[in-house]
Amino acid sequence: MNVPVIAMAMAAGISIDAALAHGLVGMRRRPRDAVRIAFALQALAVAAGALAIIVMYSTGSPRTHFEVTKWVFFPAQLSWTIATMWLVAFYTGVRPLRWLLALSAGFCALIVLNLVLPYGVLHRVIGSIASFHLAGADVNVMAAAAPHPIYHLVSALALAAFVFMFYAAWRVHRRRERGKAWIVTAFLLVFLVAGVLDSLQNYGMLTDLYYTQLSFVVLVLAVNVGLRQESLRQEAGLLANRAHLESLVAQRVKDLDEANARLALESQERLATAASLRRRVAELDALHRISRTLAERVDLAAALDQAALEIAVLLSAEHARIDLAGSPPATSESTGHLLVVPLVAKGMTVGALSVARDQGGPFTDEEHRLAEMVAGDVAAAVENERLHERQSKQAAEEERQRLARDLHDAVTQTLYSAALIAEALPTVWERQPSAGLSNLVRLQRLVRAALAEMRTLLFELRPAALEEASLGALLDRLGDALSGQIEGPVTIRAADDIPLSSAARLVFYRVTQEACNNIAKHARATEVDVECVADSDGVVSLSVRDNGRGFDPGGVEPDRMGLRIMRERLDGVGASLAIVSAPGHGTTITAVWSGAAQSRTPVEARHERSTTH
Secondary structure (H helix, E strand, O other), X not given: OOHHHHXXXXXXXXXXXXXXXXXXXHHHOOOOOHHHHHHHHHHHHHHHHHHHHHHHHHOOOHHHHHHHHHHHHHHHHHHHHHHHHHHHHHHHOOOOHHHXXXXXXXXXHHHHHHHHOOOOOOOOOOOEEEEEEEXXXXXXXXXXXXXXXXXXXXXXXXXXXXXXXXXXXXXXXXXXXXXXXXXXXXXXXXXXXXXXXXXXXXXXXXXXOOOHHHHHHHHHHHHHHHHHHHHHHHHHHHHHHHHHHHHHHHHHHHHHHHHHHHHHHHHHHHHHHHHHHHHHHHHHHHHHHHHHHHHOOOOHHHHHHHHHHHHHHHOOOOEEEEEXXXXXXXXXXXXXXEEEEEEEEOOEEEEEEEEEEOOOOOOOHHHHHHHHHHHHHXXXXXXXXXXXXHHHHHHHHHHHHHHHHHHHHHHHHHHHHHHHHHHHHHHHHHHOHHHHHHHHHHHHHHHHHHHXXXXXXXXXXXXXXXXXXXXHHHHHHHHHHHHHHHOOOEEEEEEOOOOOOHHHHXXXXXXXXXXXXXXXXXXXXXXXXXXXXXXXXXXXXXXXXXXXXXXXXXXXXXXXHHHHHHHHHHHHOOEEEEEEEOOOOOEEEEEEEOOOOOOOOOOOOOOEEEEEX
């Protein structure tokens, strides 16, 4: 029995079986399993080498031995090296593509050179066949045959492949993947031992026996077992995942059934909610009509009567009545059901809401709630009316108090200053006539200013006079009063036919009055210019300029210097306010009103009066 030949035949069979099994699995997977495909190519290379060795051990012809070595064994050996490199690369994930492609191209080039050279790369000449006794049997090998010098390139490329596999093993070890590290180390050792032994055999330093092919088979078996175990683990994981997915599907089906039941219940609730919403919309619409009736009232009694009719419709009643505190008590015309709700505002009862109906049954809790809501609106409207009356009285009282303050702060102070100057005037005149003359002029201005302020106050005490006077006359009075306070000229320019409404004219007067007060108190101005003009489109502009010390508009709070009051007054008539000022450069206040009709006929002649005080 030829044990070496049988061993090589078994190695070839095992390698072919492993190549077919893992190659087909790798090709069928999506995406394709590159590790299994590379291993299948490696196993085919081992099988080809083992079959070549069987022929080489059995033949006695040097020519046949040489042909098998050149055309099968050496290409299979280099193919094994290429497949091993790519197997390690795919298995470890360490893939320097340029390095791998360069090595693969080098080995492929050596295979081509081996086929082109007359005797291949492993032989320079054809040697003789010698018989050796191995494992109880005789095998034939070629003796006295040295490799071609190109074989040095094989050794160099094999060394480069060894360096790559060593680098891959180091990277895997760094990632602490011990299983992969051991397998790659085994590849590395087998590759190293095979390379050394082949080199020693090719150079005649060892007997020309191919022991390394058996180690290749052992490696194929080890990788085959490893990949098989990995497949079993993956299948077990797939089965576990499948069972988990089935449980998830069952749970999902259960959840969907429960969700369908909830949806059916929610559908019923939505229908009920929709019906309730429709009722609520109708109620809100009725409440809106009632609120609008109360808000748009001209006469409170008429508004309450109209609201009572809306309340009767809202509560499906035949009768509804609103009685205020102090009015005669309500008498019901119904013999059915009666609902009475007090009108309460700020903790006080201001009246009562009475609703009666003959049909439809007693009033429900929802109808009670609606009646209380409407009663709250009615009570608020009644309270607002009373507050409005009180505010009107309070506003009149505040206006009287303001006139009193103005009389004290302006006219009284001016007259007091004039009295002091008049008392000291004779003495000053005797000592220094020029100073006396100056004081006399100042006294004249103070008296004139006091007279103008008094006239202004008298005007404000007679609202009809304010409404009838033109804007120019009103501005003249303000200029007269201001000129005595700043002791400088105040120029007023205003046309006779300014197209302002009565409300806008009064607002412009108040804005100018507030500006003059600010100039007298804060500006320290020596000249003031007030101008009011209108263009052909009916846009009226009022400007008040002074040469005082000015201020930074961005640094002044809106509530200071009456700015908020000015803006509120102008906003009320649809006018705008602009303020231009800077420290040391005076102040200009401009108000613009564009409420006049666009179709106004331009005035052919405009008399502009220029008055210097």
